[in-house]
Amino acid sequence: MKRQFFQRYHGRENTHSSNALMLFQMLYYFSPRKFYEVIKGLFEAQDSDLLMPDFNPQDTTNGKGSIPDFAIQQSSFKLIVEAKEGGFDIDQIERHLDNLVKQADYKLKLLIALSPSNTIQGEIDGLCKKYKGVHIKHKTYMDLYTEIYEVLDKQRDFEFLDVLNDYVEYCEHENLIDYSDDTVMVRLAGDTLEFNMKNGIYYDGANNNAYGFKYLALYKDKRVQALGKIIKVIEAHEGNGEIVYGETRYYTDNKYMSESDKIKIQSAIEDRKSRYGNEGYPHWHYIVDEFVKVQNFEKKSKGGLYGKKKFSLKNDFGITNKVCSIYEIVDKMNKLGGWGKSEE
Numbered sequence: 001m002k003r004q005f006f007q008r009y010h011g012r013e014n015t016h017s018s019n020a021l022m023l024f025q026m027l028y029y030f031s032p033r034k035f036y037e038v039i040k041g042l043f044e045a046q047d048s049d050l051l052m053p054d055f056n057p058q059d060t061t062n063g064k065g066s067i068p069d070f071a072i073q074q075s076s077f078k079l080i081v082e083a084k085e086g087g088f089d090i091d092q093i094e095r096h097l098d099n100l101v102k103q104a105d106y107k108l109k110l111l112i113a114l115s116p117s118n119t120i121q122g123e124i125d126g127l128c129k130k131y132k133g134v135h136i137k138h139k140t141y142m143d144l145y146t147e148i149y150e151v152l153d154k155q156r157d158f159e160f161l162d163v164l165n166d167y168v169e170y171c172e173h174e175n176l177i178d179y180s181d182d183t184v185m186v187r188l189a190g191d192t193l194e195f196n197m198k199n200g201i202y203y204d205g206a207n208n209n210a211y212g213f214k215y216l217a218l219y220k221d222k223r224v225q226a227l228g229k230i231i232k233v234i235e236a237h238e239g240n241g242e243i244v245y246g247e248t249r250y251y252t253d254n255k256y257m258s259e260s261d262k263i264k265i266q267s268a269i270e271d272r273k274s275r276y277g278n279e280g281y282p283h284w285h286y287i288v289d290e291f292v293k294v295q296n297f298e299k300k301s302k303g304g305l306y307g308k309k310k311f312s313l314k315n316d317f318g319i320t321n322k323v324c325s326i327y328e329i330v331d332k333m334n335k336l337g338g339w340g341k342s343e344e
Contacts, residue, residue, distance in 0.1 A: 004166055004170075005162075005167070006022060006166055006170045014069070016083045016085065017082075017114075018057060019170060020070070020141075020144065021070040023163070023164075027148060027160065031160070034157075038147050039079070041147060042112070043110055043135060056070060056071045056072070056073065057070045068080040068082050069081050077106055078103065078106040078108070078109050080112070081112045081113075082096065082112070082114065083115070084113070085115070085116065085174070088113055090123050093111065097111060097136070108135070109134045110137065111135070112139050113136075114140075114144065124136055142171075145168055145171070145177065145179075148164060149164060169211065169212060172211040178212075180212050182313045183213040183313070184213065184316075184329065185217065185308060186217040186218075187202065187216065187218065188305060188308075189218035189219060189220045191275065197225075197291045197293075199264055200264065200288050201264045201285055202286040203268045203272060203283045203284065203286070205283055206235055208284070210284045210286075213230070213310070214229060214230050215227060216228050216286050217294070219299075222298055223296075223297055223298040223299060223338070224333065225293065227329060228288030229288055229326050230251050231250075231287050231289055232248060232251060232252070232257075234248045234284070236265050237269070238280055243265065243269065264285070289326070292330050294333050295334050296334045297334065297338055299338060299339065300339065300341060300342045309339075317333070318332070319332060
């Protein structure tokens with residue numbers, strides 16, 4: 001089972017802030033140098049300005065009646081964060097800033113308003129003019145991911161990439177970010193590959209994450225064999241001789257389940273029954289427009305694929321247009337020839 005680093009149970013926004021703090025902490029423990037690269041970028045500061053930090057949840061040094069979600073501080077800087085699912089209370093942010101301005105012990109001061117979208121940028125610009133000597137920035141949860149992703153070595157920092165991916169999955173599950181348009185997910189196909197290709201459907205246990213990717217790649221025998229664009233994901237299983245449907249996620253404007261979808265799910269459940277006898281367990285059923293064969297995209301490092309693998313259209317394949325065809329992605333894969341270091 002895949003390890004989860006970030007809690008999913010919550011008191012809503014308190015957990016969003018706690019997980020963001022934990023992400024900063026884990027980055028510091030993994031690599032202080034990379035942590036400071038991120039902090040330096042946020043402050044636009046010099047290396048000499050930054051020393052050993054303290055991580056404080058529900059910081060109480062910010063003054064009576066004004067407690068931000070968490071603080072990261074040291075003698076040279078203090079960074080406080082207010083994390084939200086939606087809109088901000090600007091009066092609350094101003095109270096944070098009033099107290100932060102009074103704290104003379106810190107050379108650099110920064111308040112980050114963290115939320116899913118950048119709809120308050122106008123208000124932030126106004127606060128920047130009002131509060132001199134304090135950095136005020138709005139960041140989305142996706143911005144936070146990107147700030148950290150960009151300082152990592154994609155070949156060597158695989159351990160922390162696992163942490164970062166779990167943070168993104170948490171944010172995706174909570175509707176804090178949506179990067180699915182940019183993401184290809186590689187999943188194991190094995191013996192079901194021919195069935196998947198023929199029927200345009202792939203199934204996977206409902207305990208696995210089904211969020212955050214619009215493109216599904218099927219892996220077998222050390223390489224990606226096919227790629228499909230997801231139309232919808234439907235949770236289903238067999239109960240008392242009938243199909244029981246659960247959560248459904250749609251990736252097109254046609255938000256309904258067609259008779260064709262039901263036939264595909266029925267065939268998938270029958271396939272599961274004949275192969276594994278697990279038709280009674282909830283599974284995700286990924287319905288694609290079609291699976292297109294991939295001729296040349298191999299895993300070059302030793303061993304097979306463990307569980308899953310993510311690729312970014314922008315970062316890994318150089319595809320920046322928001323609307324691209326499945327054939328364009330397959331062409332990029334074939335030209336690249338694979339991923340990972342060669343076994344030679």
